[in-house]
Amino acid sequence: MTSDNDGNDKHETIRRAKQELRKRIRRAMKELNDQDVQEQSSKVWQRVFQLPVYQSAQTVGVFLSMPHGEINTDGLIADCVQRGKTLYVPEVGKNFEHCDMELRKVELDEDPDPQFHKKWPTNKWNIPEPPGDMPVLAAQPGELDLVIMPGLAFDRSRNRLGQGKGYYDRFLARMKSSDKTLPLVAVALSPQLVEDVSIPVAEYDQPMDMVVLPDEVIGSLEA
Numbered sequence: 001m002t003s004d005n006d007g008n009d010k011h012e013t014i015r016r017a018k019q020e021l022r023k024r025i026r027r028a029m030k031e032l033n034d035q036d037v038q039e040q041s042s043k044v045w046q047r048v049f050q051l052p053v054y055q056s057a058q059t060v061g062v063f064l065s066m067p068h069g070e071i072n073t074d075g076l077i078a079d080c081v082q083r084g085k086t087l088y089v090p091e092v093g094k095n096f097e098h099c100d101m102e103l104r105k106v107e108l109d110e111d112p113d114p115q116f117h118k119k120w121p122t123n124k125w126n127i128p129e130p131p132g133d134m135p136v137l138a139a140q141p142g143e144l145d146l147v148i149m150p151g152l153a154f155d156r157s158r159n160r161l162g163q164g165k166g167y168y169d170r171f172l173a174r175m176k177s178s179d180k181t182l183p184l185v186a187v188a189l190s191p192q193l194v195e196d197v198s199i200p201v202a203e204y205d206q207p208m209d210m211v212v213l214p215d216e217v218i219g220s221l222e223a
């Protein structure tokens, strides 16, 4: 077999293993009821609020949660607004084939609503996105102090399995062209930590600096 073919086989094996794991974790997340999600989410935010890297970050990339199967980020958003942090949120490209994503600056008024996103339009996954009349300011390399990362599953080596479109992988690759290191803090609920297998990783997958779960924090960061 040629070395080229070996490379293709390897990618195909990784892709299939990722798909299997996504199915399993999506199924496990369906078992959680709304109360489980709320309780676990607030335990995660209490841990995040104590992190020096969070406390010192002025400009933070966050995400606005999907209605189901994910940590609820309302508590995080409210805390950021109350502390006067500048927020950037995902906006996916209109061309869904390209899987392009920007993190866009959230322009808030003098007396901001901590749940501003509740009035925003939603995309095809029911995720709120910035309204058309908000100035389009996309995060540039070096601009963010911290990114709070979504993901479907994580392991103890801080590898991440995303929703499968590569949005964050591509975004982070673009943000890398800056001298400033960008701390990546992933947040997840208990069923999303896989203990029996490792997350399959390809070359473009970046490990997280920290994974914050309801009952523990994996990894560390200097403030």
Ligand SMILES: Nc1nc2c(c(=O)[nH]1)N(C=O)[C@@H](CNc1ccc(C(=O)N[C@@H](CCC(=O)O)C(=O)O)cc1)CN2
Pocket (backbone or CB within 6 Å): 063, 064, 065, 066, 070, 090, 092, 101, 125, 127, 150, 151, 162, 163, 164, 165, 166, 167, 168
């Ligand atoms: N809240 C939140 N916002 C985010 C992300 C995220 O993970 N969470 N993303 C992180 O990248 C991007 C959106 N990526 C997504 C990619 C796929 C699906 C999704 O549900 N896909 C399939 C699932 C079914 C299947 O394939 O089996 C679907 O369309 O139903 C959702 C979000 C940007 N915004």
Ligand SMILES: Nc1ncnc2c1ncn2[C@@H]1O[C@H](COP(=O)(O)OP(=O)(O)OP(=O)(O)O)[C@@H](O)[C@H]1O
Pocket (backbone or CB within 6 Å): 018, 151, 160, 161, 162, 163, 164, 165, 166, 167, 168, 169, 170, 173, 202, 204, 205
């Ligand atoms: N930096 C990159 N440049 C180009 N293509 C990429 C890059 N990162 C990932 N991809 C492509 O994106 C697709 C999805 O990748 P993968 O399955 O690793 O997504 P994911 O990490 O689970 O998703 P996400 O980042 O959206 O949460 C793959 O086909 C992969 O080749």
